[in-house]
């Protein structure tokens with residue numbers, strides 16, 4: 001299950017704390033930034049947010065992060081990132097930013113448990129799974145509707161599940177779910193997958209995976225838990241009821257940028273706009289990882305952005321001295 005952290009449980013409210021580099025978010029981007037800033041002797045503070053390690057920590061196995069030829073668990077990789085950053089002096093605080101003020105320097109950040117005066121800020125708040133926004137989705141979340149196969153797959157042992165989406169996440173998580181479920185039906189709104197060829201090939205070899213093409217979910221039904229979904233074929237408009245015990249939704253992500261609306265430049269999808277030095281529209285404020293990347297969204301690209309942001313923050317601080 002996702003590791004939840006009590007807001008501010010490691011800090012008591014006191015005087016604002018001065019920090020040279022404040023990193024908001026603890027996914028691969030935030031922890032890589034922490035490693036680089038720590039090695040520059042800047043004693044960065046990382047605010048973890050609700051999930052240490054970010055979305056990557058919810059991934060069962062990461063097979064495409066170089067240096068680990070056998071792959072390793074997402075949570076394990078996150079922990080290694082953390083330990084490595086701490087070794088050089090980064091402080092990882094289990095707390096969440098709730099307010100930012102860029103109107104004067106140093107910039108001010110409030111969390112549930114503390115206040116910070118930060119010379120530079122690296123935003124690595126990541127993104128959250130997008131919702132279908134159909135009837136029954138919210139009602140049955142945790143009662144059959146899930147956005148994380150790694151977290152909830154175990155509850156579907158010997159059951160049948162539907163996976164919504166046609167990207168890498170849908171196919172990868174669908175494959176993972178075949179460990180538990182007797183049948184995984186991928187419902188995709190088009191007639192071809194967006195997922196990478198290697199995942200498609202793996203799925204095509206797995207007898208538990210079936211597809212329903214050109215189809216969307218109209219609603220999710222059940223009593224105590226999910227029992228059925230209503231499907232609609234987008235080409236024929238035919239509507240059918242489909243029996244299922246679970247609905248796993250993987251239809252992309254929404255960036256976590258609510259805190260920065262009207263304060264930093266965002267693109268039309270809500271992602272933070274950065275240049276190739278990870279600079280946002282505010283001097284000394286950088287962004288890295290999925291919050292500023294709707295395209296690559298890989299552990300390695302996020303970590304690379306985090307390292308770049310920390311190098312740039314280091315150079316910016318030198319210009320202030």
Ligand code: NAP
Nearest residue numbers: 165166167168169170172189190194250251252295296297
């Ligand atoms: P994605 O690539 O954006 O795919 C989202 C899927 O959901 C698409 O197939 C899309 O359909 C469908 N979709 C979107 N909105 C929908 C709606 N309202 N109703 C029904 N279907 C909807 O997202 P993702 O799979 O989460 O992947 C995100 C990024 O992470 C990608 O760059 C991916 O390569 C990467 N990733 C990589 C790995 C890996 O390398 N192992 C694993 C996971 C993710 P259409 O195809 O019709 O647009």
